Every structure is written in C-alpha cells, then in structure tokens.
Amino acid sequence: MRRFAALFESLDTTNATSAKVEAMAAYFRSAPAADAAWAVFVLMGRRVKRSVGQSLLHAWLIEEAGLPAWLVEETYGSVGDLAETIALLVAADARGTHSRDGDAGFSRVRDGQASGLDWAADLSLSRWFTERILPLADMDPAAKRVQVTSWWRELKYRECFLVTKLLTGALRVGVSRSLVTRALSMVFEQPRVQIERSLMGEWLPSAEFWQALARNEGSLHVSHPYPFFLASSLEGPVEALGARENYLAEWKWDGIRGQIVRRRGECSLWSRGEEIITARFPEITAAASSLPDGTVIDGEVVAWKDERVLPFAHLQQRIARVKLSAKILKDIPARFIAYDLLESGGEDLRPQPLRHRRGELAALLGRRGGQIIQLSAELPQDSWQALGQQRQQSRVRGVEGIMLKSWESHYGTGRQRGAWWKWKIDPFVFDGVLLYAAPGNGWRSNLYTDYTFGVWSGDALVSVAKAYSGLNADEIQELDRWIRAHTREKFGTVRSVEAHHVFELAYEGIARSTRHKSGVALRFPRILRWRKDKAAGEADQLADLQRVLAEQQV
Amino acid sequence: MTSTDGAALAARRLPPGAVVNALAYGDSFDLGATKVSLHPAGHILGSSQVRIENQGEVWVVSGDYKRDPDPTCAPFEALTCDVFISEATFALPAYRWSSASGVAAEIHAWWQENRAHGVASVLFAYALGKAQRVLAELMSLTAETVYLHGAVASVTDTYRSQGIKMLPTLPVADAPAATYSGALIIAPPSAAGSAWMRRFGDCSTGFCSGWMRVRGDRRRRGYDRGFVLSDHADWPSLLRTFSDSGARRILLTHGHGDTMSRYLREQGIDAAVMHTEYGAEE
Numbered sequence: 109m110r111r112f113a114a115l116f117e118s119l120d121t122t123n124a125t126s127a128k129v130e131a132m133a134a135y136f137r138s139a140p141a142a143d144a145a146w147a148v149f150v151l152m153g154r155r156v157k158r159s160v161g162q163s164l165l166h167a168w169l170i171e172e173a174g175l176p177a178w179l180v181e182e183t184y185g186s187v188g189d190l191a192e193t194i195a196l197l198v199a200a201d202a203r204g205t206h207s208r209d210g211d212a213g214f215s216r217v218r219d220g221q222a223s224g225l226d227w228a229a230d231l232s233l234s235r236w237f238t239e240r241i242l243p244l245a246d247m248d249p250a251a252k253r254v255q256v257t258s259w260w261r262e263l264k265y266r267e268c269f270l271v272t273k274l275l276t277g278a279l280r281v282g283v284s285r286s287l288v289t290r291a292l293s294m295v296f297e298q299p300r301v302q303i304e305r306s307l308m309g310e311w312l313p314s315a316e317f318w319q320a321l322a323r324n325e326g327s328l329h330v331s332h333p334y335p336f337f338l339a340s341s342l343e344g345p346v347e348a349l350g351a352r353e354n355y356l357a358e359w360k361w362d363g364i365r366g367q368i369v370r371r372r373g374e375c376s377l378w379s380r381g382e383e384i385i386t387a388r389f390p391e392i393t394a395a396a397s398s399l400p401d402g403t404v405i406d407g408e409v410v411a412w413k414d415e416r417v418l419p420f421a422h423l424q425q426r427i428a429r430v431k432l433s434a435k436i437l438k439d440i441p442a443r444f445i446a447y448d449l450l451e452s453g454g455e456d457l458r459p460q461p462l463r464h465r466r467g468e469l470a471a472l473l474g475r476r477g478g479q480i481i482q483l484s485a486e487l488p489q490d491s492w493q494a495l496g497q498q499r500q501q502s503r504v505r506g507v508e509g510i511m512l513k514s515w516e517s518h519y520g521t522g523r524q525r526g527a528w529w530k531w532k533i534d535p536f537v538f539d540g541v542l543l544y545a546a547p548g549n550g551w552r553s554n555l556y557t558d559y560t561f562g563v564w565s566g567d568a569l570v571s572v573a574k575a576y577s578g579l580n581a582d583e584i585q586e587l588d589r590w591i592r593a594h595t596r597e598k599f600g601t602v603r604s605v606e607a608h609h610v611f612e613l614a615y616e617g618i619a620r621s622t623r624h625k626s627g628v629a630l631r632f633p634r635i636l637r638w639r640k641d642k643a644a645g646e647a648d649q650l651a652d653l654q655r656v657l658a659e660q661q662v
Numbered sequence: 663m664t665s666t667d668g669a670a671l672a673a674r675r676l677p678p679g680a681v682v683n684a685l686a687y688g689d690s691f692d693l694g695a696t697k698v699s700l701h702p703a704g705h706i707l708g709s710s711q712v713r714i715e716n717q718g719e720v721w722v723v724s725g726d727y728k729r730d731p732d733p734t735c736a737p738f739e740a741l742t743c744d745v746f747i748s749e750a751t752f753a754l755p756a757y758r759w760s761s762a763s764g765v766a767a768e769i770h771a772w773w774q775e776n777r778a779h780g781v782a783s784v785l786f787a788y789a790l791g792k793a794q795r796v797l798a799e800l801m802s803l804t805a806e807t808v809y810l811h812g813a814v815a816s817v818t819d820t821y822r823s824q825g826i827k828m829l830p831t832l833p834v835a836d837a838p839a840a841t842y843s844g845a846l847i848i849a850p851p852s853a854a855g856s857a858w859m860r861r862f863g864d865c866s867t868g869f870c871s872g873w874m875r876v877r878g879d880r881r882r883r884g885y886d887r888g889f890v891l892s893d894h895a896d897w898p899s900l901l902r903t904f905s906d907s908g909a910r911r912i913l914l915t916h917g918h919g920d921t922m923s924r925y926l927r928e929q930g931i932d933a934a935v936m937h938t939e940y941g942a943e944e
Contacts, residue, residue, distance in 0.1 A: 122886050176925065182754065186756065187756055196756040201760075549878070581882075
C-alpha cells in the first residue's frame, strides 16, 4: 500500500498530464504484477462490488470519532468527502486529539509511537484487496465494522484515506482512462488502441492478467465489446464541415448506447459504461441470436412503442427494475437501433471506411434484422439547409438532434474530434430561483455548489431542479459568500436561502414525476447564466413547465 | 498602540507621520480604573493579546494566535482570565497541524525535487508572517538564497531589522531570468496566475496555509502542492487554550465560531459567538 500511496500522492500533487503519465509508468515498471494490475483497475475508475455502503461508513465514523454527531456532520460538510473526513478524524495520527485534554495524546502519536502497526501500511495493494477488502463481502455488518474500524485506527492519514476510498469505490485523482492507457502503452510498447481493447469488458486484476496484458492478450474474452467511438459537439456552423454528401446524417437517438456482441453461439449486450445489460433486454438478445456468429453491432437501446421512441425516463424505469415483469415488458418494449457494424464474420471492420461498414450493416439487417434490431435511418435531405429544417423536427420525434458522420471515417476509439459530430437541438430553458444550497464534493468541497432551484406555483416556490454545473469559479465564489450571508435555515449540511437570485437553466427533457412535489422531473438540468437583471418574482411559473410537458406528450 | 516587537512593522504599514505607541509585553497602562496590558499571541512578529482588568475582573482578547513554536515571534503566553475572547478561524476538528519543522522538510524536499527536474518552485505564502516563518524554519535544512516577490521582500527586510534570523534572500526583480530554474521563490497568493509569474517559465506551485489541510481546498485553488502550515490555532490548541485560561465565559470571533460555541456549550462551558467588524483573513 505504501508504494501505491506514493503513486497516489504524486498523481494528486501535479496538474501536469505528462508528469501523471510518467508517475504511472514508473509505478507499473516497478510494482509487482498483481499490484500493477490492481492499480490499473483502480486508476481506470473500476470498482469491486461494494461490500460496505456509504451510510454504514458514515455511521461508524460518528461512533468512532468521539465527537458529537452534529460536529462530525458539520466537518463532513466542510471537507466534502467521506473518506477524507474519516482520515482526518479517526486515522491513527488523528485520534485522541479532539478533547480538551487531548493534546498530550496528539504529540505522542505525532512523535511516531504509533509504529509497530506498520504492517497494515506495508501490506501490498493486491493483498489489501484479496485478503482484506474482498472478504468483507461475506461478513455480517458487525464483523465488517470490527474489521474496517480497526484499519482506520491502525493506518495513518494517507493510507487510511486510500483504503477507505478503495472500499467505497471511485478513487478520483484526476487520471482519465486515456492517461492510464498512455502509461501502459509506454510500458508495454504497444499501441494505445491495443491496450484499450485489452482493457474492455470485465476482468479481474491478478498477476496473470498483468502478464497477459504484457503479452498483448489482456482480456480478449469471447464476449468483449470494442471501445466505443464517440462524437463531438458541433459548435460552429454546419457548413464548415464541407460538402453535405461527405456525411451520413441520422437521428441522434436518446437511449443507451450499446454493442451487440454475437460470437461462438452466444449473445451479449454491452452498455457504453461497459456493463453487460443482456438480461435487462431479453427481446433484443432474442433477436440478436438470429445474427451470424462473429458479428458486433454498435447502436442505441431505446424504449419503443406504437411506432415511436419513448422518452428516456421510460427506459430508466426499465433499467431500474431488478425483475422484469411481463407487464413492464409489454408497457415499455425495447428496440436496438443499429448504427454501425464493427465485426463481421469474425473480422474487425473498424479500419474500413464508414461507407463500407454501413453497406454491410444494411445488407446484414435486410437479411436478418427484423423489427427489434433496426437500421438507423439515413436522413436523405441533400443540402445542409434542408437537413437543418429536418432537425427542427427533432423534438416532435423524441430525438436529440442529428448525428453527422464522415463517410470516410474509420471506427476510432474514444472521443477523437473531426469525423463524427453531434448536431444537437437547443435545450429547453427556464428561469428558476435559488432555494437551497449544499456543499459540493472534490474540488468543490467547502463551497456551496450543489444548488436547488424552484419556480412559482401561486405565491409559493416549489423546487424543480438540482444543478451543479454552469457557473465559473468567480461566480461560484461570489454565490458561496452570498449563500453564507443569506441563509434562512440549516438542515444538516443543506441551507435554505432567501428567494432572491434568478438563474437561467437549460434541460433536455421533462417527464411527469410522482417522486417530486412539483410533479415534474427535468432531464440534465444545468445553469446557463446568472440572471442578476431579474428579480425572484420574474422567474418562471410551474404552469410554464407543465405546458412544455403537455406539448412533449402529444 | 502596538507591542514594542511590532512597532517597526506598524510604522511601516501605517501612513508616514502616524503616531505609533509601543508598549512592552507585560507592561500595563491605566485607562481610568481599568488596567490594560499586551501579551504575546505567537501569531506573527509583534502580535498581541490584550488583557483588560477592572475591579478584579479580567478579560483577554486573543486576536489571532497559535500555540505552535515559531522562530520569528515570541511564544503565546497563556493568561488566566474571567472572559476569553478567542479567534476561531480553524475551529473544526479536521484542522490539526503537524510540526512546522516537518512541513519545512516537505517544502525543502519539494524544492529539491523540482530542482532535479530543472524547474522553479513558487511557494505562495502570506507576505506578512508566514513567508518569514518559512524562511526561518528552512534554516535548519539549507543556507541557500531564496527569491522574494516585492511584497514579501519589504516585510522580510523589516523582520530582519528586528533581528529575526532567516535564509538569505534576494528580490526577484534583481535576479537575472536564468537563475530561476531550480530556485525557490516566495510570493503572496495574489501573485498566482498573474503576469508576474511568466518569468519563471515552467514551475511547480505550492501554497502554505492551514486551509491546505483539506484536499478539495487545494485542488480547487489549482496549486500543485499544499503545505499545511498555519499561524492560527488548530482545534486541539483552541481547546487547550480555553482550558488554560480558566475562563468562565468564552466568546468567539471569525471562521467557525458558531461550531465551537455550540461544542463548548454542550461541554457545559458558557460560550457564544461575538460578531465583529474584523475582515476575513487566511
């Protein structure tokens, strides 16, 4: 753990990507194979099945801290990260320092007499996982508590923070998947696409996995998908892309991007989040079983009924169900809209131009597709202007706009600008009043950055949206100061504020909701601008949102 | 009115011709029936607590203070009193300081590592007090010259004139551009991101402050490194100081005063927040 902790520290203490890549490469070169495999797993943002929930850790922290619960909450609210709060309050070098007569205890620990417990920090990263964290899953809550709190007491700040982070999942240290693959590409002298491919799908870290990765085998399991190729948002005028005929235009469907992998008699459906969602969509899997072996199709899972796509909220209901009842299968049927053919007859088609891949895809689906797996329709309008008019229909059709893909493009990895573009429709907007604020996480900790906005219903404000993004750093600071000075009430870490500031918010869609008091749920709300020119009374009415909802459901 | 230790600093910061009355630590003067004296607060050079005694009742106003040793100023003097008015800038249990010599070793190691990579180390620290404390703490690790931003240099000159021992320094303006690779430069936080920084080319940045105890705070401010070094009392020191004072009532100013007062009241101590017109510092 010490070596990994040192890596974490070097990643956490630089903002330069080249330095991060170098630090990872140095670690991968020197760490034992099993540790290196686990480090890749963790740095890529993967997580083991969570055996201890956030709420349990939270409860144990309160018991262990020896401080009043409200004071722990207040500290957590200020620090903004549970693992960090735990490390600050209960790690070996924090204990016995909170009470009035605790100072003697502090200096004792500070002078390093907490040694003798260093075995915990000396245990390697892989052994921390295999011998300590993974076995937690089979323990009852009481036994888990004994284990985890003993680690907190034995480890010092840095290791305590890391171990707790690993328990809860995401270790956010400003490293993206692509930085990890860059480092691996340096270490193994393999192209990054190859590394990307080897790390797709599900794999468990081990020395064997690391060695396979080094031999360029990685996780090439029979069912594994290809890395997804992503489009960039089109910001300038569409004419700048050049001639219309150089591009395939199709609707941008609002669903779950996925790949159907049909190999060796088996079918898997993968989401872009690299999760297997086969069992959630039995109708798609059934349809896919008629595809020939050695086929991989990229497309979109959508909810589809009465010859049209249903809003994304319906698909969410379908994903949320643990058990799929006959009723929900009937109420919310799913389809797979096919965009691209990545593998045919076992051959990797990705280096071929889109023109070729689409031709093959259309031919394949013409023979074997059926209704459930359908080709994404090509929009025929032959000028940008005509296509722009067609785009105006997006909302009526329940799509997010238009995708533009160069006919010559090969199927790349990740978000590479220049070949695939999202030409999205403008979002819906409304003016909301800031009602509540809570401190954010990560770099936003200690700042009130999680906002709740409301609109008028009669002479009362009802909350309709939460938003975290859209303000710049100066605005965040300014609003934070205002919130602190104009707090009406505190509920834990949440503050209600005076109804004063108006913000213009954008959102992508609206659905009826029984969970929210307002009766509506907004999709992807975010702040567009701070409307200092508007008074709270000038914000929108709930009736305005209800009208949009009614129009959308026609 | 200031302590004798702080007279030179006060004269420097006030407009020319301002009258500075200096009082030695421990000496008192009378205001009617009230006796007033100044005592070291350990915050920065010349910082004072004010002790006010009237008909046997003693009030102490701490001002900013710390309990940790600091080679650039007289150590905090624990006074007993009836009412103690304390700062509470860092009154949350998350804020605990480790030893300044340890932090100085971290700063030194960071500087040496940057030097090995041929880049400058720009350390942001408050121009008054923190910068000089760092320069003094580093003396046990090196004798090298450190480069200073103008705002830091003028205060450092005053400290030096008061006999405070620090590393040799040069103003940034006087040094040829080539000298910065591998050098340590101390600048006020306001210099971060300014055009002034361009002269250093590739550099690593660090910030010296108690706020650096929280990771999110450091990441938000965008510094490469955060060094947890504060001239204020941390949570354990605040509690220890209240206990030392024997005060029956604690009044709190700044920062997390409401948190601390609630905590103390729950421990059976009479405490409240006192609203002041002090500006927010650190």
